[in-house]
Every structure is written in structure tokens, then in C-alpha cells.
Amino acid sequence: MTMSAEGPRSTESLFDAEHPVVIAGAGPAGLTAAYELAKLGDSVLVFEADRVVGGISRTVERDGWRFDIGGHRFFTKVPQVEALWHEILPDEDFLLRPRQSRIFYDNKYYDYPLKASNALRNLGILEAILCVASYGRAKLFPPKDQTNYENWLVARFGWRLYRRFFETYTEKVWGVPVKEMPADWAAQRVKGLSLGNAIVNALKPKRKQTAITSLIEEFQYPKYGPGMMWEVCAEKVVALGGTIEFDQRVTKITATNGSLTSVTVRNRAGEEREVSTNHLISTMPMRQLVAALSPTPPKEILDAGEGLHYRDFLTVALVVPGQAAFTDNWIYIHSAEVKVGRIQNFGSWSPYMVKDGKTCLGLEYFVFEGDELWTATDEDLIEQATRELIHLGLVEPGRVERGFVVRVPKAYPYYDGDYKENVATIEQYLENNVAGVHLVGRNGMHKYNNQDHSMLTAMLTVENLHGASHDIWAVNVEEEYHEQAGRPTGAQGTGRDAPILPKRQTGN
Ligand SMILES: Cc1cc2nc3c(=O)[nH]c(=O)nc-3n(C[C@H](O)[C@H](O)[C@H](O)COP(=O)(O)OP(=O)(O)OC[C@H]3O[C@@H](n4cnc5c(N)ncnc54)[C@H](O)[C@@H]3O)c2cc1C
Incomplete structure (x- = not known):
């Protein structure tokens, strides 16, 4: 036992193979929870719906090209998270990258920060x-x-x-x-x-003119991308005795007498399996979690789940000759005549991500699942991205060699006027009716958390399972974050700011 500010905390294993802690999702939050539990000797069973680790922070690999879902900077003001990053990866696997980014509008590049x-x-x-x-x-x-x-x-x-x-x-x-x-x-x-x-x-x-504190000028980056961190973390979890199962989507969460008793998973072949457990650490989207509850919750809870929405994302990675590309990490595209919103140059993030004197540009499109771009064929998207890149004058015609498309559902929790109330309603219902379900991470809490805050919610939840009493919902609320050191008074740090949006009538 050790003491924490919140009271006594057990550092001895509490969960054995008969009673493992089940974790839904092998993204940053799920793997952090698994690793912290496994270090304490607890039995952990991670179910990942996909076939890879890292969630939105994965690094996609296609024919030897590595690229992120958006570029993932490693920057945190949370010392425990910083320490954990360096516990997972040795220092020599981190690069310290200078930040270079610009805004493109009206055929001009504006330095950003201006x-x-x-x-x-x-x-x-x-x-x-x-x-x-x-x-x-x-x-x-x-x-x-x-x-x-x-x-x-x-x-x-x-x-x-x-x-x-x-x-x-x-x-x-x-x-x-x-x-x-x-x-x-x-x-x-x-x-x-x-x-x-x-x-x-x-x-x-x-x-x-007044001095404006500038945005962070450099950040850490694992040399093979953020996915490297999660691939190594997964290996460590397994080495410590934890289990990670892929292609296993949590589809049913069963409670008896107000407490969690089992979790059911399903693979792509439709085969189902039920696992007894009293603790589920969930990073799956809250909307999906509510729909998976058994017995079926009352209508107002189902409505609160259905009331949560998302903004989706797709990236078209284009391979171009290295010297044909810009040197920025990314460029914001404000021009209205193209649909691309931001363009990453992964060669500027890390020379280890690219090869053969070529680089990989990630054209990012913010979409809704099922809309025109989302449902376009990969070929059409690659053609459109190539056309837009040429139109913007960022590469000359004929320089794009090949392309890859990655669609990312639920990349951003959508903040509308009701989201806070919906989240609170669901949270309260779980506490009273499905004790043992612990929400962590980004979509797991429907909160605009970056990796560090997603991880912190997982770390604190593990401590709670061992006797601490942290308020997980307080993470990423009061801290000043990296984008702006000089916020307006009364501002709250949310990791990344997201506006409150009008209610969505349909869709995810
Ligand atoms: C474009 C973009 C850029 C970003 N840039 C940065 C950045 O620069 N720096 C930074 O720190 N953060 C960044 N982030 C945020 C970062 O990606 C997230 O904070 C982080 O990945 C959240 O981790 P998570 O584990 O909570 O969720 P996720 O990464 O979403 O992982 C959840 C996992 O759960 C799995 N899953 C879902 N449902 C189920 C189910 N029912 N059963 C089993 N498994 C399931 C998913 O397949 C996934 O693997 C960015 C995000 C986006 C979209």
C-alpha cells in the first residue's frame, strides 16, 4: 500500500485471471490503463475492435510509408504523462522537432504564428x-x-x-x-x-504592438510516428502477462443488480463470446456504449446516447519527390475553392517516416461519415487530392506517384448545446446502474482530449481501482494548455478548443 493525496492506495495486485479488468480499445487510453494495471500485477484483457493498436494515434503503414491520422505532436504539461512516454520509449526514439506551419489563403502563405x-x-x-x-x-x-x-x-x-x-x-x-x-x-x-x-x-x-506569447515552437515526436509508442506499449503489456485481442468489438455490457457482470465481444465473422468481469475500462464511443447496455436502459438514457454526435475525418496520403514538397510540418488551407483543410508533410515530422528521397503528404478532409467525400472511392479521393494539391501550387503536375486513403470515423466528439447534459446523464446512469464501468479517453468520455489527457484519465482510473478517489472528469478542465500561453482571463484549457455547434438532426 502507498498513500496518495486522496487516501490509501493498494499497490498490490487486486484482479486475478478469474476476475480480469476488461479494457475496451487499444488506443492511448486503453493501453495506458492496461500497462499501469499489468505493472501492478493485475490481470488485464484488452479487446480491440480493429486489427492494430493506437486508435486515432496509430501510425498507418502502407507499403513502407508511415503516416499519422493528422500529425500527432507529443507535448504535455502533465509530468506523469511525460514520464510514462519516456518509460515506454527510450529517449533515443524521440526526436525533438521544430514546429513550422503556415496558413495558405488567396495564393499566399502566412507564417503561423503570424x-x-x-x-x-x-x-x-x-x-x-x-x-x-x-x-x-x-x-x-x-x-x-x-x-x-x-x-x-x-x-x-x-x-x-x-x-x-x-x-x-x-x-x-x-x-x-x-x-x-x-x-x-x-x-x-x-x-x-x-x-x-x-x-x-x-x-x-x-x-x-504588444508581445504575444507564441505557440509552442518545438515538440517531441517518436521517430517512427505515434504508433511506435503504442506498438511498444502493447508489447510491454503482453510481456507483463496482459492479453490483447484484436478484431474483438465490445457489443454488450451486462449488469446484474446494478453492477457489471459481463462483457460480450464479437469478431468480424459474427462469432460472439461472453467474458465475466466486474470492471470495464471503456474507451469506446459513449454513444456505442449506451447502445450496448443490457438490460436496455430507459428511453431518456438511450436518447442521451443517440444525442451524442461526432465529426469524422479522412486523410489522403500522397507520395511525392522530397524536393517537390514544402518544408512545413503542416499547412492550414483557408482557401475556399478546395475542400482540403490541412496538409501534413510527414517527411518534415520525421525522416524515418519516408524513404527513397520521397516524402508523403497527408491531405486532411473533415467530413461526416456517409457524406459525399466519405463515400467517394479511394481512386476518386486520390484524384481529387492530387488535383487540389496542384491547384494550390504545392506540387507540379505529374509529381504525385501514388496515394492511400484512410477514413477515421468519430475523430472529434461533436460539442453541441446538449452534449454536456447528455454526457452527465449517461455518466450518472452508469454510476447508479452499471457500477464497474469506467469511462476514459477521448470518445470514451466524449471529451476533446489529446493523447496526454486521454492517458491521464486512464492512469487516474487505475489508481481509483486501487483505492484512490480522483475525479476523472476534472482532467483537462482547468489547466492552461500549450497552444496559447496567454489566454483570455477565465479561459479553460481543453487540450484543443472546440466550438459549441448547432444540433445535428441525423447521422452519427
Ligand atoms: C486529426 C487529429 C489530430 C490529433 N493530433 C494530436 C496531437 O497532435 N497530439 C495529441 O496528443 N493528440 C492528438 N490528437 C488526439 C489523439 O488522437 C487522441 O487523444 C487519442 O488517440 C485518444 O485516445 P483514446 O484511447 O481515448 O481513443 P482512440 O484513439 O479513439 O482509441 C480507441 C480505440 O478503441 C477501439 N474501439 C472503439 N470501439 C470499440 C469497441 N466497441 N470494442 C473494442 N474496441 C473499440 C478503437 O478501434 C480504437 O483503437 C489528434 C486527434 C485527431 C483526430
Whole structure:
């Protein structure tokens, strides 16, 4: 036993092979929980629906090319997580990468974080004057109704800067017109606000400019991508006696007299198996978890589950000659005439990810599962991505050698006006009716957690199983995070900020 701030905590094994802790999902949160439990000598059984580890933080490998689902920076302010990363991978497997990113709009590259000289050069004197005039006009005559995000932004930056730096990218990421987004979220915190402030700051006379704390300039990155971390972690779990089973989707979670008694899994061939357990650490999407509960919960709980939505994501990785590509880690594409939202250059993330003097560019599309892009064939998506890359002038025609498509359902929990209440309703129901189910991670808690916070929820849950009493829901609420050191007062760190969005009527 050791003592923690929260009380006595057992460091002895509590769960044997007859009573393993079952874990749904072998992403960062699930594997972290498995590893921490296995180190304590507990019996763990991880069920992973997919055939690979890492979840959204996996590194995809296709014909020797390695690429991320979005580029995954390793940066944290949580010392336990930092220590765990370096416990899993030796220091020599980490690269320290400089951050280079730009915004592409109107055929110009804007340094990001913005630099005054670059912004002014790109805008040109006339446009810069018009932006300042539009900003001034908005200050004098702000839109009356500032309850929507568009007018809220316009009131602060003017129409011209809003159109250039906010409108298209926000709409690409969330798939919703900015004017339909309520502004109350923005009033609390706006990631884009730093961008807006930076622009306005850059346009002010030099003597009036204020120092803006810049975004992180470098980050850690495992040399073969984030998946490397989770591949090694999985090996460690198994070496410690844990079990990880692939192609096993948790489909039923059974409670008897208010407590968990078993979990049922199904493989792609439709074969089912029931495993007795009193503890399930779940990283599966909350919406799926509610639908898997047995006995079937009351209608209001099912409705709360159905009320949770997601934004999905797909990436088209294109192989091009190394010298034909840009040097940034990624570029934000604000241009409205293309659908791509962001482009990664994985060769800039790590030279170990690419080969033969070529690099791999990841064109990222933010989508809804089932929409036009999601259902397009791989061939059509590769053709579209190639066309857009050429249109943007990022590579010359004929330089794209081949492409791969990866679709990622439920990449982002969708925050609408009801999501918090839905999550709280489900959480309360589980506590009272399915004791022994522990929600962790990103989709597991329907929370916009990055890897570090996803992992921390898992680490604290393991401590709770051993007698501590951490409030898992408090993770990633109050901390200041890396994107902005100088947030507006009262801002909360959410890892990554996500706006509150209008309610979705249909779909996932
Ligand atoms: C585009 C993008 C960029 C990102 N960039 C960064 C970054 O730079 N840095 C960073 O730290 N984080 C980043 N993140 C966040 C990071 O990917 C997540 O925080 C992290 O992967 C969440 O871990 P998790 O284990 O909670 O969930 P997931 O990664 O979603 O893993 C869940 C696992 O559970 C499995 N599963 C689901 N349902 C079931 C079921 N019913 N039964 C069994 N298994 C199931 C899934 O197959 C998956 O393997 C990014 C995310 C996105 C979408």
C-alpha cells in the first residue's frame, strides 16, 4: 500500500485471471490503463475492435510509408504523462522537432504564428488599409446581434479579417456555417482569438504592438510516428502477462443488480463470446456504449446516447519527390475553392517516416461519415487530392506517384448545446446502474482530449481501482494548455478548443 493525496492506495495486485479488468480499445487510453494495471500485477484483457493498436494515434503503414491520422505532436504539461512516454520509449526514439506551419489563403502563405512583416507583405498596403478600416468600422458599429459566432468574430476583427482568417477554415473543420455556431463558447475561449489578436496586433503601428506569447515552437515526436509508442506499449503489456485481442468489438455490457457482470465481444465473422468481469475500462464511443447496455436502459438514457454526435475525418496520403514538397510540418488551407483543410508533410515530422528521397503528404478532409467525400472511392479521393494539391501550387503536375486513403470515423466528439447534459446523464446512469464501468479517453468520455489527457484519465482510473478517489472528469478542465500561453482571463484549457455547434438532426 502507498498513500496518495486522496487516501490509501493498494499497490498490490487486486484482479486475478478469474476476475480480469476488461479494457475496451487499444488506443492511448486503453493501453495506458492496461500497462499501469499489468505493472501492478493485475490481470488485464484488452479487446480491440480493429486489427492494430493506437486508435486515432496509430501510425498507418502502407507499403513502407508511415503516416499519422493528422500529425500527432507529443507535448504535455502533465509530468506523469511525460514520464510514462519516456518509460515506454527510450529517449533515443524521440526526436525533438521544430514546429513550422503556415496558413495558405488567396495564393499566399502566412507564417503561423503570424509575423507582422510577412502578414503585411502578403496583404499588400491597400488590403492592409482596408482590413484596418474594416476593423475600425466593426469597432465603431459592431453587429447588433452577437449571439452567433460569425457576428461575434466580426465585431472583434472586422469582416475582411474574418473572411480571410476565420470563416473558411472553421467551416471546413466543423462542417457548419459559422453564423450558425452560437457565440457563448467563443466568449469563454477562442483558439482562433490568438490568431485574430496576432493579426490585429501585426497591423498596428509598431510602437503600439504588444508581445504575444507564441505557440509552442518545438515538440517531441517518436521517430517512427505515434504508433511506435503504442506498438511498444502493447508489447510491454503482453510481456507483463496482459492479453490483447484484436478484431474483438465490445457489443454488450451486462449488469446484474446494478453492477457489471459481463462483457460480450464479437469478431468480424459474427462469432460472439461472453467474458465475466466486474470492471470495464471503456474507451469506446459513449454513444456505442449506451447502445450496448443490457438490460436496455430507459428511453431518456438511450436518447442521451443517440444525442451524442461526432465529426469524422479522412486523410489522403500522397507520395511525392522530397524536393517537390514544402518544408512545413503542416499547412492550414483557408482557401475556399478546395475542400482540403490541412496538409501534413510527414517527411518534415520525421525522416524515418519516408524513404527513397520521397516524402508523403497527408491531405486532411473533415467530413461526416456517409457524406459525399466519405463515400467517394479511394481512386476518386486520390484524384481529387492530387488535383487540389496542384491547384494550390504545392506540387507540379505529374509529381504525385501514388496515394492511400484512410477514413477515421468519430475523430472529434461533436460539442453541441446538449452534449454536456447528455454526457452527465449517461455518466450518472452508469454510476447508479452499471457500477464497474469506467469511462476514459477521448470518445470514451466524449471529451476533446489529446493523447496526454486521454492517458491521464486512464492512469487516474487505475489508481481509483486501487483505492484512490480522483475525479476523472476534472482532467483537462482547468489547466492552461500549450497552444496559447496567454489566454483570455477565465479561459479553460481543453487540450484543443472546440466550438459549441448547432444540433445535428441525423447521422452519427
Ligand atoms: C486529426 C487529429 C489530430 C490529433 N493530433 C494530436 C496531437 O497532435 N497530439 C495529441 O496528443 N493528440 C492528438 N490528437 C488526439 C489523439 O488522437 C487522441 O487523444 C487519442 O488517440 C485518444 O485516445 P483514446 O484511447 O481515448 O481513443 P482512440 O484513439 O479513439 O482509441 C480507441 C480505440 O478503441 C477501439 N474501439 C472503439 N470501439 C470499440 C469497441 N466497441 N470494442 C473494442 N474496441 C473499440 C478503437 O478501434 C480504437 O483503437 C489528434 C486527434 C485527431 C483526430
